[in-house]
Each structure stands twice: as structure tokens, then as C-alpha cells.
Amino acid sequence: MERTLSLPGLDGKPVVVDTVRIEALLAADPAMAAATLLQAARRGHPHAQTWLGQLYLDGRGVPRDAGEACYWFRRAAHAGLPMAMNMLGRCHDHGWGTPVDYTLAAIWYRRAGEAGSDWGCYNYAHLLDQGRGVPRDTAAAIAWFERAAAMGHGRAMHFLGSCYERGHGVPRDRARAIELYRHAAATGDYRGLCSWASVLCERGEIDAALACLRRAVAQAPAHYLRALARTLEAAAHATLRDFGLRIAAQLDAAAPPSAARETG
Numbered sequence: 698m699e700r701t702l703s704l705p706g707l708d709g710k711p712v713v714v715d716t717v718r719i720e721a722l723l724a725a726d727p728a729m730a731a732a733t734l735l736q737a738a739r740r741g742h743p744h745a746q747t748w749l750g751q752l753y754l755d756g757r758g759v760p761r762d763a764g765e766a767c768y769w770f771r772r773a774a775h776a777g778l779p780m781a782m783n784m785l786g787r788c789h790d791h792g793w794g795t796p797v798d799y800t801l802a803a804i805w806y807r808r809a810g811e812a813g814s815d816w817g818c819y820n821y822a823h824l825l826d827q828g829r830g831v832p833r834d835t836a837a838a839i840a841w842f843e844r845a846a847a848m849g850h851g852r853a854m855h856f857l858g859s860c861y862e863r864g865h866g867v868p869r870d871r872a873r874a875i876e877l878y879r880h881a882a883a884t885g886d887y888r889g890l891c892s893w894a895s896v897l898c899e900r901g902e903i904d905a906a907l908a909c910l911r912r913a914v915a916q917a918p919a920h921y922l923r924a925l926a927r928t929l930e931a932a933a934h935a936t937l938r939d940f941g942l943r944i945a946a947q948l949d950a951a952a953p954p955s956a957a958r959e960t961g
Contacts (some may be wrong), residue, residue, distance in 0.1 A: 727758030743776035767794030779877060782809035783817040799830030818845035819853045835866035851884030855892060887913040901938055913946060914944060922948055
């Protein structure tokens, strides 16, 4: 989001706040913060509209309403805000408040990327790679992933690393893959952290690998952690196997009984 935002104060006069303060307002009183953002959004402030769209999408300070989210993202996107363009693309991509339309998703992702959104570049690259909404074009997809990675997008760096490791759309280049995994891990991307941990394990740097894995576990979704746990449980090093078992146990403890992992 924009670093600063002019919002109407309680006396009607504008108050300039930054994103940290907005997050603090949301933490303290989500409903009040949402109401304040709504005032600015109605006055045509595209950054407030984008904030508000995200609040409706998350159900934070307002009832969850994908239709309202899409409405505000659309207004901000048409005002030229790159982040809103990307989010409008996601609405069309996932059917959030609007029918799924991959062609429109591709249009908005590309516009977002061309306007400087790293997420827009990344999401457009995926549509190109998969042939959704646009003709499949792996070479173009790689170029857009490279563009996102150059902007510091960790997930794009990791995906490119996997492309170089597998030879997907590019010649196989293990050294290039490892370098991309290292950079992705440095951004904090959980996939990058896990792939870099794998490289460290190959080098015998088990403690450093575990440190990366702990950072990844703190942010990765459950379905990813399930797969990670299974991989670690089959590792050659006992410390890694134990860590995988701990991840699985934590997931089982957090899951409803019907969703618990099968053990036999």
C-alpha cells in the first residue's frame, strides 16, 4: 500500500497517516479504521479504495463480502493503481465477487505488471505458463517471472529456480537454480527457504538448514507443511527426520479429528 494516506479526521479535516499507523488503527479498532477508510474511498481516494477492498476480502473490520471487495478494487484499478489492478485480476482469476474470467484476469495482471506491480508480473507469468486466459507461452512466462524477480519478488525467484533446476522453458542450470533459491530465501519466501535448506543439507550444513526450515514453518500453509513433513521424515539425517515428525504432530494436534493424518 501507499506509504502515506490522507484520511478524514473526526473533525472532518484531513489527517495524513502512514501504513504503519493504519495497521495500528486496524489492530486497535478494525471497525473504526474501516469506517475511516470508507469515507476516503467514497471521496475517490484509490489507495483507500484498495485498502477497503482488502478489508472486505478478509472480513476485517467489515463483514466479509467478495462483491464489495471486487467493486472497490475495480474503482481503484480504473484510477490507475497497480496494486488494485493486480487484485482485480485476482478477483477475475479466482471468482471473488465476480465470475471467473481468465481473459480479464490476464488483462489486469498484465496492466498491473506494466505499471510496476511485481505481483502483477508474477501472476501474469503464471497464466502464460499455464495457458489460462492467454495462449500458452513458456518463453514469455519466463520473461515475466524474470521481471518480477528483478523487482525482488521472492516467490518469482523461487519459481525461476525450479525452472532452471528442471529445465522448464530454460536450459537446465543447477548453479543458477541454487543462486535463485538463495535469493528467494533471503526475501523470507517459505518456498525459497525450504529449497535453500535442501541445498544446505546437501552441503552438510544441517543447523543452518534447520534454521531456514523453522522460518518457513512459521508462515507456510498446512497443505505445504504436510508435504514438507513427509519429505523430512524420509531424510537421511536423523535431526531432519525428527523435525519432520514434530511438524506432522503439530499439524495433527491442530486439525479436527476427521482431518488427522492417517497412520496405518
